[in-house]
Amino acid sequence: MRHPYTIREIARQAGLSTATVDRVLNSRGNVRESTVREVHEAIKALDRQRTQVRIGGRTFMVDIVMQTPERFSTAVREALEAELPSLQPAVVRSRFHFRETCPPEDLVGILDKIAKRGTQGVILKAPDLPEIAAAVGRLVAAGIPVVTLVTDLPHSARLAYVGIDNRAAGATAAYLLEQWLGDRPGNVLTTISRGSFRGEEERDLGFRSAMRLAEPRRNLVRTCAVFIAHDLDHDNTRLLRERRLSAVLHHDLRQDVRRACQTIMRANKALPDDGPTLPSAIQVVTPFNLPPDVSPVPFMG
Incomplete structure (x- = not known):
């Protein structure tokens, strides 16, 4: 030993x-x-x-850079603040750089500015574009570890990806739809907010591949007999309670944020190596198994 x-x-x-x-x-x-x-x-x-x-007594400054809707950036901020006590005795300070929409060059500018100023690490959610990957490379060359969160940049020099296996999440959605729809004819609608995000593209590919294998005759356009969403944010929680969603594919964002911070701490030699980072668990949430911090829906017999 x-x-x-x-x-x-x-x-x-x-x-x-x-x-x-x-x-x-x-x-x-x-x-x-x-x-x-x-x-x-x-x-x-x-x-x-x-x-x-x-x-003990060490302070880690972490920059969190995200192009994402406000509802998700708010969820990330709340998750990080909730997890700060679990990271003690280390002290984690964060600088947030959130943009709902912006051209890639703006994100590149933010990342390059961080590289010049210095930081202990960057948690990044950004489109999978060559210029973003190049900016990540400059951060890593400056000795700054980069962890991608919920959507990956696999061709960049990032240290690790933290989040679910998005292709598996898409395949899970297809499986659930097939179980509910069975042999009923009809079409299926898929939506993504932006194809340049690797996570959304992977979920869409996983869904389409699994649907074609299960029922090749079904067209992927519109019908809403079954509606499956991703992420248990405030809007999806409300829609699930109202039975306007059939299920939501969810993962523990607090756990993801904690793991991202711990990965940066390991890169700074403050924690021992914990081996490869595994994808987060995918949870299928219905109105009757909402997480503990969300009020459950009473049974209606």
Whole structure:
């Protein structure tokens, strides 16, 4: 078990003698299995304490750059503020750069300005365009880690993507529609706000591919017998309560924001490496399984 601690440190943490710890670490035998576990647990405890010492009192300035509707930027701000206590003892300060609509060169200007000024990290939601990817490359060249949130820039130098597997989300929506519609004839409408966002494009591709496999005769245009939306924002929550939506594909934004901040902290050597970043879990939300922070709809028998 690799570790940076002396035998004396481990013995003090475990409440054992240095001779016993030496026998465990060097596999000399004549030690009870429970004692071996105590030594390993002591090393894990020292790891946790070492992490707390590294991040204790440190302040991380994070720039959050997003081209997104106000309802989502507000949700991100609220999620970050709610998660700040979970990041203690580190202190995370944030500068927000939100734009509902803007030409790519404006976003590039924001990113280049951050690169010159400096920051501990950037959380980014932006269109998947070559000029944006180039600006990300300049940030990384300046030693600034970039984490993409909810929509990715896979061909850029970003450190990690945090969010759902958007293609899987689209396929999930197609599966749910097929379960509800069955053999009923009709058309299906898909909408996206902007094709240059990788996440929306991936969801659309996943949906269309799965629909064609399930029912190739069905046209992808308009009918609203079943209506599935993405993101449990204020509008979609209201529409779901009113039964104007059949289901909403949702993911825990607070968890995503927390993971994005922790990824930046790891890039700054304040947290140990946690391995590859996995996609966030996709939740299928109906009026009867709304998250705890949203009032559920009473059962109507």
